[in-house]
Amino acid sequence: MTTSTAPTAEASPQRLDEPAETSGPSGSAATRKHGLAALTLGAIGVVYGDIGTSPLYTIKEIFAPHTGVPLDAVHLVGAVSVIFWALMLVVTLKYVILILRADNHGEGGGLALTALAAKAVQSRPALRGGLLLLGMFGATLFYGDSVITPAISVLGAMEGLELVTPALKSYVVPFTLAILVGLFLIQRRGTAFVGRFFGPIIVLWFVVLGFTGLLQIAQQPTILTALNPVHAYEFLASRGWHLFAAVGAIVLAITGAEALYADMGHFGRRPIQLAWTFVVFPGLMLNYLGQGALLMSDPTAIQNPFYRMFPDAWVLPALVLATLAAIIASQAVISGAYSMTKQAILLGFLPRMTVRYTSAREIGQIYMPAVNWALLAGVVAVVLFFGSSSALASAYGIAVTLTMMITTVLTFFVVRDGWRLPAPLAIGATAFFLAVDALLVAGCAIKFLDGGWFPLALGLLIFVVMSTWLRGRALLMQSLRSDGLELLPFIEALDPRSMNRAERTAIYAVADPSTVPQALLHNLKHNQVLHERNVILTVVFHDVPWVPMERRLDIAPLGHGFWRITVNFGFMNTPDVPKALELAQAQGLPIPLFETTYFLSRETVVPTPGAGMAGWREHLFATMSQNAGGVVEFFRLPGNAVVELGTRVQI
Structure with missing residues (x-):
């Protein structure tokens, strides 16, 4: 069957495959609160798995030898300060407050935002075509993230084996591959049978992050001065031309921010905002502050500051919990790749592929065999090629930061042409976020030859496929x-x-x-x-x-x-x-x-x-x-x- 796409159509945000929400005397406040709490719990489990596993490797990478950042109290405070304000500006201000408002009838994500921006400028065909291509390229970069996130998350968790006993070091890669292959093999069963456990596990993860961080902060409260933005500025200013190397490592702390927007259709804006404000952000920052405090007291802990925060007897339980968190983070991007591919097919960017619905109740739970096996091949390849989370960190970030920059550009046309906000406000906000995005992209770009080329090459390859299909269908229709x-x-x-x-x-x-x-x-x-x-x-x-x-x-x-x-x-x-x-x-x-x-x-x-x-x-x-x-x-x-x-x- 041949299909076509249309530029615009008005539609209700209600899902057609689900019954309409009812209101009336039976809808008590307690019921509404319970629904909000359940959605918030689900958002913690699905949306924040990626960014939630960043403490496994971020601090270690900031002070890696190639960045040139000295491991002393001044630079520890400065680095943690930059992480804090990056999370505040990029995640809280840009995504949680601004971008989440740019919903396409309740849905978010790169393709949904692209459609929204294209509709806002539909009276200018040339600009509309350019935005569609830009949005398509941003969508292709998501696949690079879908390959790297499972690899780096599970590798980062498995590297805790070295602290249990150094004899297990040679088993890190085999165990990582075994977990990842098992994860992809069970995708055909759907995520419904494990989905209900995601939220509680990730909540426990963030509680553990915050608690271990508090214990270290109590022993070295000087680290709290990192909340002062002056220290972030001084850290960046003092790096000179070495600034970009440090930024390329710090950006690891905010990877996963795009998931807030991409998964908005599953949970809604408010649950995602509540989850970030009251659970995720406090847990992350307490842990980063705690790692900084630990390193101020014991610089030798830089080998693996995350696991060194735990007493020896608790390393193994922490390893198990970190592995579960990494698996959940991987599941989130794998499911996201399925959803992204289905949207691309229906928008005319990709040929039809087999879509299997794995739940009779949740229409968003799908399984796409071709995407699953392609992702597995990519994940196995990067684990074998890079071999460690530190090596893979060089490839991580550039695709995500470019996607963030594209999101900023598309959002400008939504707020200016769609929402009709004043030009000075729209231009000023866009210029500020573009400057931040440009710094993040530049910090990751210097890692191009060390692995940053991989997600870009993968994205360009998929972009060629998508643009060829789009152009080919147009020529076919013309013929x-x-x-x-x-x-x-x-x-x-x-x-x-x-x-x-x-x-x-x-x-x-x-x-x-x-x-x-x-x-x-x-x-x-x-x-x-x-x-x-x-x-x-x-x-x-x-x-x-x-x-x-x-x-x-x-x-x-x-x-x-x-x-x-x-x-x-x-x-x-x-x-x-x-x-x-x-x-x-x-x-x-x-x-x-x-x-x-x-x-x-x-x-x-x-x-x-x-x-x-x-x-x-x-x-x-x-x-x-x-x-x-x-x-x-x-x-x-x-x-x-x-x-x-x-x-x-x-x-």
Whole structure:
């Protein structure tokens, strides 16, 4: 089945696959509070797993030999101060307060923000196209994070084995690989059976972070002077040209900030804000302050300051808890990669892939085999190639900081053109955050040759794939229009009385509803039959998350037993076409389930020399088109009622 995307569509933020929320006397304040508490707990478990595992390696990397930062009291206070104010400015001010307000009908994330920015400037086609490409590139960088986060999180946790006994050092990489392979193998079962445990485990994790930090602060309270921003400024100013090396390590403390926005649709703005303010931020900062205090008392703890905060008897339990936290952090980005890929498919950036729904109640819980195995291959490769969290830290950060910068640019057009905020305010805020983002990007860019190239190369590769698919589909549509027959004149010229009529319903799925479907021409030419009811069906995915049921179908009678139906979905809806067509009966067009045949066209793309795309891109598009996922499963069509016909199309 061919599909198309639409630039805009109004839609209700309510999920169509779930019952509407009811209100009334039964909705007591206690019930509402319980719901908010449950969502906040869930947000802690899913949203903050990535940033929550940063204390495993951040401080150690700031004082690594390659940064040139001296390990003394002055620089410890300065480094912790920079971490504190980075979390305040980037995470709290930019994301928690500002970016979370830029929701696309309740949904967040790179593609949702891209759609929102594109809609804000829809009167300027050139700018809109540029923002779509920029947002697409930002989305591709997320896949680099999805590969690196599981590797560095689990490696960082497993390196605690060295403190249990040095003899276990050689087992760090094998144990890491075993955990990661097991994690990816269980993805097909879905996350519902472990999801309920995520929140309590991560809450315990943050409590342990804060408690161990408090114990160290009590022994060296001087570290609390790090809350003074003057120390952050002096630390940065004193580094000179070595500033970027230090910033490249400090940025590890804020990786995972994009998850706050990306997972907003699952939990809502307020639970994410409450979780950060009252649990996550205090736990993180107490631990960073505690690590600084420990190093002021015992500089030899720099080998692994996180685990050295625990008494020897507690290292092993801490290792188990850290491993669980790392697994949960990994699960969050893996699930995010599934959701991102599904959104990209529905927005027309990627070919169809198999999507399996792993929960009958939670529609957001999906499993995509192709994405899962590609991620596993990437994760195993980086663990084997880099071998340690310190080596992998060189590759970590550049993709995340570039994504942050792209988010800042897209948000400007939302607040200026969408929200109509005053230009001085929008420009001033954007300039400030862009300056911060630029410093973070520069700090990570110097690690390019040490591993920073990896997420960029992966992102560029996926960007080439996405842009090729997008351009190829446009060329394919152009070719189909130029070679096709106009539908309305064709219907008017038909003489239904001279044809055999099958007493069934035929649904012809097309990308361009103004041309005659090739399957219809084949039916008339070879079978010499015309069905009693003929539906010209087009599926349109809009750049809003949810399209409500009352706007699901657009039906227009064309005469002589023909109808044109447009089925509208948002990029978060489940594209269930038969379920949508059930709504046609209310508009006078019954489509009986057992008396309907779906005629699908599968185009075989033939690359040809010309002005379309470069030859290698046309061949790439042809390969992707040939290997696109099954239409029947993707649109939930009844497999025993589908007739698929091939068509050769030159581009």
